[in-house]
Amino acid sequence: MGKVHHIFFLIILFSTAFHISCAKKNITNNNGLFHHRNNDTIVINQVINLEGNLITLKNKKLLFLNEGLIKNGKIIGENISISAPETKIFENLTLEGDWKIQNAKLEWFLGNDFKNPVKNFSVLNQFVKIKSSILLNKMVSIGLLHEGDYSNEGRDIVIKGVNKENSGLLLTTKNTNQFFSYFRAPSGYNVSLKNLTLMSKDYKDGLTSDNISEYYFSGTYFQNQFNPQAKPSIDSIIIENCNIFGNIAISFNGAHSDNQTINEFGARNKISKILCSKLSF
Secondary structure (H helix, E strand, O other), X not given: OOOOOOEEEEEEEEOOXXXXXXXXXXXXXXXXOXXXXXOOEEEEOOEEEOOOOEEEEEEEEEEEOOOOEEEEEEEEEEEEEEXXXXXXXXXXXXXXXXXXXXXXXXXXXXXXXXXXXXXXXXXXXXHHHOOOOEEEOOEEEEOOOOOOOOEOOOOEEEEEEOOXXXXXXXXXXXXXXXXXXOEEOOOOOEEEEEOOEEEEHHHHOOOOOOOOOOEEEEEEEEOOOOOOOXXXXXXXXXXXXXEEEOOEEEEEEEEEOOOOOHHHHHHHOEEEEEEEEEEEO
16 A cells, blocks of 8 residues: 555634935935935925935934835835825835835835736835834735746735725635745744735636645645745734635644654644734634
8 A cells, every 4th residue: 555644734714605316335324316305204295316325224214205206226124104194105126124114015116007917016015124013995816827836035914904895815826735825934924914805816807626735825834845944933914804715724834644644743843822803704
């Protein structure tokens, strides 16, 4: 008889059938670039072209007025807040560091152009990796360039909607298997989804499947050959006041029996808190 393999996993699964010219350099004194209202607030009220430069900001509030926009460069930020309308304020710009923005808007990168699911996901991931929470005011399609792609940056996925019936995420790319998900990191992801709809494209198109899950939102999967650093260590998974439509695994964390037994998996990996309330399927 052939060797039988077992897969052990812990899974949260919901299923239904001013222009600046300067040489390229790293800039640590930003007084020449920005208008400072005070020590803490920077006003962006014109187009600022970084021309490929990297700048650093710490403990600042960015106030965007009069179609102000920053473009063409990289900003490393720490503890940054943003006050801006729901219009494009960043263009061809990379954000890094621990910004910790509250209620970041995808419109800040996309404007009104949400046609490309892959680009939408890239912007969503940009905010995840700089430790910022995201506020959605509409349904946004997200996708991966290839079905086996994933993001392994960031630690916390914190997303809420303005209205759960009309704001949320539409997952358009199916994942190959449990080794892949939209977000996959060695320690897994803390997840907080509130007041939104999470929907698969199949569900929207009226397609049903007998498979347990085909869309993997976040997680990690340990196997020596493919993901040897994986070790789920998750503080919390919180899903509140949400619609979950489709064969979607929100948080999938597992290991193959070739590598450890179910008891070993349980002893070495943890999810400290799981809270699910007011959900519709």
